[in-house]
Amino acid sequence: MTGEPLYALIHKTIKADIFAGNINPGDMLPSETLLMERYGASRDTIRKGLKHLENLGLVYAWPGKGYYVAKPEHDIFTIHFSEDVDEKKRYHAINVRPASDEVREALQLQQGKQVITIGRVIHRQGKPVSYEVKYLPYDKGAPIIETEIEYAVFPEIAAAKTAPFAFYTEMEIGAEMPPEEVVHILGVGANDPVLVMHRVIIGHDSQRIGYGKKYLTQGYGRLKALSGYGKDV
Amino acid sequence: MTGEPLYALIHKTIKADIFAGNINPGDMLPSETLLMERYGASRDTIRKGLKHLENLGLVYAWPGKGYYVAKPEHDIFTIHFSEDVDEKKRYHAINVRPASDEVREALQLQQGKQVITIGRVIHRQGKPVSYEVKYLPYDKGAPIIETEIEYAVFPEIAAAKTAPFAFYTEMEIGAEMPPEEVVHILGVGANDPVLVMHRVIIGHDSQRIGYGKKYLTQGYGRLKALSGYGKDV
DNA sequence: AAGTGGTCTAGACCACTGA
DNA sequence: CAGTGGTCTAGACCACTTG
Numbered sequence: 001m002t003g004e005p006l007y008a009l010i011h012k013t014i015k016a017d018i019f020a021g022n023i024n025p026g027d028m029l030p031s032e033t034l035l036m037e038r039y040g041a042s043r044d045t046i047r048k049g050l051k052h053l054e055n056l057g058l059v060y061a062w063p064g065k066g067y068y069v070a071k072p073e074h075d076i077f078t079i080h081f082s083e084d085v086d087e088k089k090r091y092h093a094i095n096v097r098p099a100s101d102e103v104r105e106a107l108q109l110q111q112g113k114q115v116i117t118i119g120r121v122i123h124r125q126g127k128p129v130s131y132e133v134k135y136l137p138y139d140k141g142a143p144i145i146e147t148e149i150e151y152a153v154f155p156e157i158a159a160a161k162t163a164p165f166a167f168y169t170e171m172e173i174g175a176e177m178p179p180e181e182v183v184h185i186l187g188v189g190a191n192d193p194v195l196v197m198h199r200v201i202i203g204h205d206s207q208r209i210g211y212g213k214k215y216l217t218q219g220y221g222r223l224k225a226l227s228g229y230g231k232d233v
Numbered sequence: 234m235t236g237e238p239l240y241a242l243i244h245k246t247i248k249a250d251i252f253a254g255n256i257n258p259g260d261m262l263p264s265e266t267l268l269m270e271r272y273g274a275s276r277d278t279i280r281k282g283l284k285h286l287e288n289l290g291l292v293y294a295w296p297g298k299g300y301y302v303a304k305p306e307h308d309i310f311t312i313h314f315s316e317d318v319d320e321k322k323r324y325h326a327i328n329v330r331p332a333s334d335e336v337r338e339a340l341q342l343q344q345g346k347q348v349i350t351i352g353r354v355i356h357r358q359g360k361p362v363s364y365e366v367k368y369l370p371y372d373k374g375a376p377i378i379e380t381e382i383e384y385a386v387f388p389e390i391a392a393a394k395t396a397p398f399a400f401y402t403e404m405e406i407g408a409e410m411p412p413e414e415v416v417h418i419l420g421v422g423a424n425d426p427v428l429v430m431h432r433v434i435i436g437h438d439s440q441r442i443g444y445g446k447k448y449l450t451q452g453y454g455r456l457k458a459l460s461g462y463g464k465d466v
Numbered sequence: 467a468a469g470t471g472g473t474c475t476a477g478a479c480c481a482c483t484g485a
Numbered sequence: 486c487a488g489t490g491g492t493c494t495a496g497a498c499c500a501c502t503t504g
Contacts, residue, residue, distance in 0.1 A: 007473080019396055019437060042476065063482055066489060075313065174456070224405055
């Protein structure tokens with residue numbers, strides 16, 4: 001017990017076999033009973049090891065038949081996207097105005113509704129590399145609390161009245177020529193393409209909580225994404 | 234037993250409390266012992282329910298202290314990226330030539346090494362919307378099996394001699410002006426920016442297995458990504 | 467010392483798949 | 486029918502945290 005738990009040994013051994021190609025997608029694993037004998041372990045311990053492989057997506061169980069090696073998913077990519085919170089104070093503008101058509105559609109607002117607009121510039125080594133605008137539906141009569149805004153990043157600010165888990169984000173990434181506003185703020189050339197990330201924050205009641213666009217210049221660098229089974233346990 | 238398993242009821246109840254904001258990040262959950270009494274269940278059943286919440290990232294266990302509600306991760310995005318396998322046959326070019334500097338660096342090859350180059354155009358409703366080039370290190374004397382290439386998608390072709398799980402992909406996404414080659418092939422304007430996805434396939438021995446660039450025009454549409462706890466169980 | 471989660475066991479009954 | 490995984494129980498010992 002002092003060292004590695006038994007179930008970890010089990011799942012590591014099987015995982016190594018899969019990575020080495022000794023067993024391949026579609027192949028059947030030994031049954032739980034057989035593994036119990038092979039490892040001298042109880043059924044629960046064996047199951048714990050197999051469950052971990054299931055969670056990793058390496059293996060799946062077919063009740064009544066057995067465990068099988070899964071097909072690898074090499075087209076699912078993960079982006080860890082930091083919100084650059086270190087640059088909290090450089091707001092370009094905070095104000096309330098009627099929503100543009102684009103924003104109205106993204107937030108599914110009625111005509112004439114107002115939105116809180118928050119612009120922010122993100123710097124890297126003193127140079128502006130990114131500009132983002134965020135839009136939040138404005139509830140009439142609700143005061144804008146500046147300190148709240150100052151410390152907020154997008155999900156938190158938009159979901160201030162929502163439970164912290166009760167929403168998700170849909171993002172779309174595209175290449176665009178920078179609009180005039182962005183050319184002016186970031187000082188990029190009008191012919192330098194920018195990455196644009198459009199984000200909609202959606203509550204579990206399907207309510208549109210917030211919308212934002214983020215422009216990334218070449219100076220920001222590329223977005224990095226990962227796929228595969230490189231770093232998991 | 235006919236309906237929902239007990240552990241599912243447990244994790245759903247707690248999950249609902251988290252989503253409703255009744256318990257919040259940093260809050261402690263009831264202990265296993267207490268939950269056993271509350272649900273009239275055995276410890277293992279309680280633990281199974283809590284384990285599921287842990288896997289979802291909603292909760293973490295601190296041995297000796299208890300279970301706590303985790304902080305939500307709203308800056309991790311997932312892209313499901315299909316390889317457009319339906320358009321297998323429209324290869325623009327397959328050949329072997331010395332690697333360019335860019336490719337040599339990406340694949341970490343020695344000077345003078347040759348690479349297999351595969352170009353492909355992807356159509357949508359009859360119109361070319363994407364062009365991709367893939368580079369594979371060329372082993373001298375190894376014949377290029379055409380049918381293999383014809384049916385292959387990137388990870389599989391690059392890792393043909395590797396176990397199907399034993400590699401991962403690093404991708405970088407940027408906005409660029411299309412190079413002349415792409416302007417010509419896709420018929421886009423020289424001033425229309427394109428999304429470019431650079432991919433490197435890396436084996437578990439850190440070997441560079443393949444490199445590719447994929448150009449997406451406006452006609453392809455934006456890349457879609459998701460974050461949050463919207464769709465999991 | 468009391469309480470917490472982490473690991474492990476031995477046994478039970480169930481529903482499902484396949485010959 | 487025998488074999489498989491899915492669920493559940495009751496008990497044990499451990500290492501860790503807190504008072």
